[in-house]
Amino acid sequence: MNSTEAGLAVRRTDSQTRRARRMLPSLWKETAVGYLFIAPSLLLFAAFLFYPLLKSVYLSFYLTDPRGRVAEFVGLDNFTALFRSEAFWNSLLVTLKFTALTVPTGLLASLLLAALTYGKLRGMRAFRFVFSLPVALSVSTASVIWMMLYHPTTGTLNYFLTKLGLTPVQWLTDPAWALVSISIMTVWMNSGFQYIVLLSGLQGIADDIFDSARIDGSGPFRTFFQIIVPLVSPTVFFLSVVSVMNAFQSFGQMNILTKGGPAGSTEVFVYSIYKEAFVNYQFGTGSALSLVLFAMIMLLTLLQFRFERKVHYH
Amino acid sequence: MKAWKQAGLPVAMAGLMVALAACGSTNAANGGNNANKPANTEAADTAQAGGDESAAANEQANAAANPQKEPVKVVWWHSMSGELGKAVTQLVADFNASHPDIQVEEVYQGTYDDSLNKMKASLDSKSGPSLIQVYEIGSKFMVDSKAITPVQDFIDSENYDVSNLEENILGYYTFDNKLYSMPFNTSNPILYYNKDMFKAAGLDPEKPPATYEEVKNAAKALTKDGKTGASFAIYGWFMEQFFANQGAEYDNNGNGRTDTATESLVNADAGVKTLTWWKDLVDSKVALNLGRKTDDTKKAFLAGQIGMTLDSTASLRGIVDGAKGKFEVGTAFLPKPEGAGDGGVVVGGASLWIMNNKPADEQKAAWEFIKYLAQPDTQAKWHINTGYFPITKKAYDEQIVKDNMAAYPQFKTAVDQLHATKLSPATQGAVMGVFPEARQIVEGAIEEAFGGQKDPKAALDDAAKAITEKIATYNKTVQ
Numbered sequence: 001m002n003s004t005e006a007g008l009a010v011r012r013t014d015s016q017t018r019r020a021r022r023m024l025p026s027l028w029k030e031t032a033v034g035y036l037f038i039a040p041s042l043l044l045f046a047a048f049l050f051y052p053l054l055k056s057v058y059l060s061f062y063l064t065d066p067r068g069r070v071a072e073f074v075g076l077d078n079f080t081a082l083f084r085s086e087a088f089w090n091s092l093l094v095t096l097k098f099t100a101l102t103v104p105t106g107l108l109a110s111l112l113l114a115a116l117t118y119g120k121l122r123g124m125r126a127f128r129f130v131f132s133l134p135v136a137l138s139v140s141t142a143s144v145i146w147m148m149l150y151h152p153t154t155g156t157l158n159y160f161l162t163k164l165g166l167t168p169v170q171w172l173t174d175p176a177w178a179l180v181s182i183s184i185m186t187v188w189m190n191s192g193f194q195y196i197v198l199l200s201g202l203q204g205i206a207d208d209i210f211d212s213a214r215i216d217g218s219g220p221f222r223t224f225f226q227i228i229v230p231l232v233s234p235t236v237f238f239l240s241v242v243s244v245m246n247a248f249q250s251f252g253q254m255n256i257l258t259k260g261g262p263a264g265s266t267e268v269f270v271y272s273i274y275k276e277a278f279v280n281y282q283f284g285t286g287s288a289l290s291l292v293l294f295a296m297i298m299l300l301t302l303l304q305f306r307f308e309r310k311v312h313y314h
Numbered sequence: 315m316k317a318w319k320q321a322g323l324p325v326a327m328a329g330l331m332v333a334l335a336a337c338g339s340t341n342a343a344n345g346g347n348n349a350n351k352p353a354n355t356e357a358a359d360t361a362q363a364g365g366d367e368s369a370a371a372n373e374q375a376n377a378a379a380n381p382q383k384e385p386v387k388v389v390w391w392h393s394m395s396g397e398l399g400k401a402v403t404q405l406v407a408d409f410n411a412s413h414p415d416i417q418v419e420e421v422y423q424g425t426y427d428d429s430l431n432k433m434k435a436s437l438d439s440k441s442g443p444s445l446i447q448v449y450e451i452g453s454k455f456m457v458d459s460k461a462i463t464p465v466q467d468f469i470d471s472e473n474y475d476v477s478n479l480e481e482n483i484l485g486y487y488t489f490d491n492k493l494y495s496m497p498f499n500t501s502n503p504i505l506y507y508n509k510d511m512f513k514a515a516g517l518d519p520e521k522p523p524a525t526y527e528e529v530k531n532a533a534k535a536l537t538k539d540g541k542t543g544a545s546f547a548i549y550g551w552f553m554e555q556f557f558a559n560q561g562a563e564y565d566n567n568g569n570g571r572t573d574t575a576t577e578s579l580v581n582a583d584a585g586v587k588t589l590t591w592w593k594d595l596v597d598s599k600v601a602l603n604l605g606r607k608t609d610d611t612k613k614a615f616l617a618g619q620i621g622m623t624l625d626s627t628a629s630l631r632g633i634v635d636g637a638k639g640k641f642e643v644g645t646a647f648l649p650k651p652e653g654a655g656d657g658g659v660v661v662g663g664a665s666l667w668i669m670n671n672k673p674a675d676e677q678k679a680a681w682e683f684i685k686y687l688a689q690p691d692t693q694a695k696w697h698i699n700t701g702y703f704p705i706t707k708k709a710y711d712e713q714i715v716k717d718n719m720a721a722y723p724q725f726k727t728a729v730d731q732l733h734a735t736k737l738s739p740a741t742q743g744a745v746m747g748v749f750p751e752a753r754q755i756v757e758g759a760i761e762e763a764f765g766g767q768k769d770p771k772a773a774l775d776d777a778a779k780a781i782t783e784k785i786a787t788y789n790k791t792v793q
Contacts, residue, residue: 063791066455066747067434071791152604153614173605175765259754261606262548263761278431280751282787 053294059287068281078288088289090264091272094179098268099247101183102190107239109187110194111232115224118202128199135192139252146185147172147257172258175265182253182266189253190246194239201235202228237311241304248297269293385417386679391433391443393426393664394499401699409686416679426452426664427750437461437671444672445680447498449664450486451749454570456667457494458747458792463670466492468681478706479688482735485742486661489571495665496684499702501628502659503555503648504728505529510641511536511621522646526591529622529649533600536621544595544622545602547611548760550753552624553580554660556588558741559650561657565785570745574789578746578781580756581774587651589770593763603764606757616640624648626662627728631701634722645727647734658735660743663702701725703732747792748784755780 035042060078065071082088117127134142149156150171158168171181205228213223251270254260260267260275267275273293277286394402399422406420423429426449436442437459448456456462469476476484476493483497509519515535523529533543546552557564562584565575579585595601601620604610608625615623616636625633630645637643648659666687668680686692693704694712709715710729719725735741746752759777763770 063787065791066458066788067437067461151613152602152610153619154617170603170605173603175761175767259606261758261761263758263765263767275751275754279427279754280748280784281434 056287056291059283060291062284064281064283066281068283074284078285079292082285082288082292087264087267087272091267091269094265094267095248095269097179098183098186098250098266099244101180102186102247103240103243105183106187106190106194106243107236110191110198110239111236113191113195114198114202115228118199131195132192132199134189135196137189137192139189140256142185142189143253143256146181146253150181150185150257173262175262178258178262178266182257185257186247186250186253190243194243197239198232198235201232205231233311237304237308241301244300244304245297248293248300383415385415386675388416388418388445388676388680388683389443390418390420390445390447390666390680390683391423391429392420392447393423393429393449394447395422398499398700401696404699405687405692405696408692409683413682413686416682418683430455434459440671442669442671444669444676445683446667446669447664448495448667450662450743451753453487453489453495453665454745454747454749457489461669461671462494463668463677464492464494465496465666465668465681465684466494468668468678469493474685478690478708480703480705480707480732482658482732482737482741483661483703483705485737487665488742489745495667496688497661497663497665497705498687499628499696499700500661500663500705501626501702502662502728502731503552503624504627504630504731505622505646505648506615506625506633507532507622507644507646508615508618508620508637508641509644511541511618512644515621519642519644522644523622524647524649525652526587526649527652530591530595530600533595533622534598537600541618542602542620543600545604545611545614545620546592546624547604547608548606548757548764549608549624550756551662553585553588553756553760554744554753555648556650557582557584558660558743559648559654559657560584560587561655561736561738561740563740564744565746568739569742571739571742575744575746576782576785576789578752578778578785580752580759580781581771581778584654585774586771589760589763589774591651592760593770596764612636627703627725628663628701630722630725630728634724643724645724647727647731656736656738658741659731660741661703661732703729746781746785747788748781751784752781755784 059070061073061075062070063072063074063078113131117124117131137145152158152168152170152173155171157171161168169177172178209227209231210223213227218227249270250268251274254266254268254271255274258266260271269289270293273286273289276282276289280286390406392402402420402422406418409418410416421443423432426447429446430448430452433442433446468474479497480500483500484493487493487495487497505522507522512519512522512532515532515538517532517535523532529544536543554564557580562582563569563579565579566577567573567575569575592601596603602614604614608629611620611623612625612629612633614620615625616633618641634643650657666684668677668684670677672680687696688706690704690706690708690712693706693709694715696702697704697709698714698718704710704715755777759768759773762768762776763773767773768776
């Protein structure tokens, strides 16, 4: 409401300069009131976002001593050392692999579950309840549950594998498996949120669209691919943006399940930031790493928004 | 829209309920913890009510005599949880009861890493502790931080007698001939083996393997019927110990003890020999690779799935009790390659540091508490309740220690191994500021060798290079 009034005021100043002079103080007042309203959130943003960001930029040009105090100006050395180090490229590769393993699979699985359960059939509520359950678990709880499932000798998964006469898998200690295992756990953990969002997206589609599709003789597959998928594409788009950001920022499950190991095969980006800043207490290189991550996520998000044109809003 | 409302609501409600239930349980757990604390202290109090009644009476008498004198408050940050935490609470309660002029407040600050990080953050404020327990590999940082008063200052000022303390333990915390901190909890790694499995495999259960070759042969014999010979956790600490056991140094400049270390020696012969042997055990399927956690190897050992494992002496009680009724546990010295030089084990565990940003009387009070903890009877209690070594030789004369040794004869191995250790820079242990990180790098290298990405020599070469770089950065920031 305020913004439309302000808009009107602006138009009036354009046309009637004389009266505009009298209007100006009230326009100024409007703006001030507007800023007053966003002041609390601006303040919080400044204290917890902008200030730390600027501080990171500052720290990224320095080395810090073991107490974390600024010790020596090194210019861009932190960044050049980063791009030259094998560990940096490894963690970038691991993060990309992790994103590729978790985002599409997670979205597909959740979409499938949502499409199967959005109808008004008997007992659907029970399924909806079960499928949305993972949203209630924190990363650490979920990690501990899967740590038990993945346990090399007393874990449930290996127990069933040996019952079936298969050789047990070293889920978290085999470099070939560790990232896959963490991805499985992450897909499961994120599925709750993705399922709820997709389900509500599906249920937001007007019933008469389905009715007319049915009258026109559209079968379930055709309905799914030609009606449901395009109509929930805004939701899928939103989820893909959020999930990619999430995947790039994952940390908890690696910290609890593998500590980045074995042999760096699950050392994602944020874990290496954590290691650099809070294990080695090198705030300088840690800040440089996190700025690189910031730039990458921003670029990725911009890239994704270019795809937004393909999304169908109705 | 209607459908969404009808179906969505229960889903949302269900989600909410689960969330609430989760909150409820955390609250309950918290409440339980809070309830536990006083109960513990109470239990501790009643347990010693007999012995300490007089002390309590003393305290009252003293308090009545000089009512205006406030006791000096000492805040002690430690990282002992669970059973160990209970033992700490009891030690502090005993001390406070017998020292009316000093009030020690013990605060559990999470793991060693957490506690150290919190301390770093508190250095420029008043919120820090007067006394802090720091793990052995944080020692170099503590010295470099210049935020502490070496305990040697107190030892010198009152000619405190340290001749009864274990030289091998003091050695670790002595830099430039100065004792910087007082050891508190000390442990070593030992080889645990399943005597019943040894018998079943036709091996002599009283003659455990002592060399790398013998470990391999024993592991070969033990591997059958779905059981595996051994499993050693990929733990950097073990690699450090294997070095010391061969009398080899881990860093240059006398293990960083004659001068600041500038180079990692982890790719030396001792390391390559160890990793080649270890990888061979895993490749020939007579040892399992269960990852980095000793918790996992311990579980497998207790489940009878592996015949041998390496673990800290601090786990001895848990392992012997856990195996009760299932099999008999044997303990042996850490193995070494055939014909290796004189060596021994490096002490692990933690020590106590006095912070220098507190008033002199508070530091003095902290020193009083340290002296109390180093007394033979305190050490004896601490030792039998936890499995850590007593830091004073006199503790072995205490009756409770003798009784404990009879109940857990396996502990003798640990004590013998400590006493058989020849003190040298190699067994004093390496000193470097980037130790926590170096450990992670070495663990990564072992994993790379196991995974076949690199051969043992190449993996250790790269690790040494990475650690040397980290040391250089660290040294640049410390002057």
